[in-house]
Amino acid sequence: MINFDLHTHTVWSHGKGTIEENAAEAAKKGLKGIAITDHGFSHPAFGMRRRHLDEMKRECVLASEKHGVDVLLGIESNLRGEDGTIDVKPKDYEKLDVILAGVHRFIYYKYFRDFTRLLGQNIFYNVTGLKPTKKLIAYNTKCYVNAIKHNPIDVITHVGFLCFCDPVEVAKVAADYGTYIEINTKKTHLTDEQWEKVIETGVDFVVDSDAHSVERVGDSALAEELFKRVKFPMDRIKNINGQVPELRFAAYKKEHGIG
Numbered sequence: 001m002i003n004f005d006l007h008t009h010t011v012w013s014h015g016k017g018t019i020e021e022n023a024a025e026a027a028k029k030g031l032k033g034i035a036i037t038d039h040g041f042s043h044p045a046f047g048m049r050r051r052h053l054d055e056m057k058r059e060c061v062l063a064s065e066k067h068g069v070d071v072l073l074g075i076e077s078n079l080r081g082e083d084g085t086i087d088v089k090p091k092d093y094e095k096l097d098v099i100l101a102g103v104h105r106f107i108y109y110k111y112f113r114d115f116t117r118l119l120g121q122n123i124f125y126n127v128t129g130l131k132p133t134k135k136l137i138a139y140n141t142k143c144y145v146n147a148i149k150h151n152p153i154d155v156i157t158h159v160g161f162l163c164f165c166d167p168v169e170v171a172k173v174a175a176d177y178g179t180y181i182e183i184n185t186k187k188t189h190l191t192d193e194q195w196e197k198v199i200e201t202g203v204d205f206v207v208d209s210d211a212h213s214v215e216r217v218g219d220s221a222l223a224e225e226l227f228k229r230v231k232f233p234m235d236r237i238k239n240i241n242g243q244v245p246e247l248r249f250a251a252y253k254k255e256h257g258i259g
């Protein structure tokens with residue numbers, strides 16, 4: 001089903017395959033292309049490093065030539081705070097083709113209050129199963145919304161996963177700014193009822209594997225199950241059935257003469 005997998009990990013963060021192995025798998029499965037989107041710089045344990053970007057780009061070019069698929073260099077950046085800070089800075093734009101953003105744990109947060117909320121409070125309500133406060137939901141939603149407004153993000157990854165937010169508010173802003181909402185096939189991150197409301201916002205989607213191992217590149221099984229339960233407008237899922245998604249970040253770079 002997936003034609004262009006915008007979310008795959010490699011050994012440059014904590015994936016198992018190399019860039020070339022992911023590309024070979026994409027070619028084997030008949031994909032048009034993939035993005036290599038390892039975890040962002042602000043993850044102290046397994047985030048990718050700025051000093052490796054040139055080498056990663058070279059590997060992408062070689063893998064693309066060898067296997068005849070597009071191999072874009074991207075990043076799965078982290079939401080770092082309420083003001084919309086992510087761990088990609090304008091100085092990084094030249095070296096990247098794709099920017100994803102999502103919530104992950106144990107990163108460098110912008111301020112201490114971001115650490116206590118984005119990490120501490122989300123974990124607390126996840127672990128205890130208690131109902132999260134309205135204040136926490138509003139805070140998390142603001143992290144997403146401001147990140148979309150202040151950065152040319154192509155895709156919001158696994159919205160709502162480990163993070164209590166209002167996905168409808170996030171999707172509305174994503175629709176306004178040309179950012180896709182991801183249907184992640186590694187994990188379920190919204191309920192069917194939430195998906196139905198997100199669809200009503202008019203936002204566009206992509207289906208991504210979030211592959212951390214080579215064999216999962218291009219995997220759409222979880223999305224296919226979801227589509228049996230929730231009626232998605234297939235023409236608004238921009239990277240399946242032969243479609244290649246237009247990317248907000250690429251348009252931004254072109255407009256600003258970057259790269």
Ligand SMILES: [Zn+2]
Pocket residue numbers: 076102103104157158
């Ligand atoms: Zn992620």
Ligand SMILES: [Zn+2]
Pocket residue numbers: 007009076157210
């Ligand atoms: Zn990921």
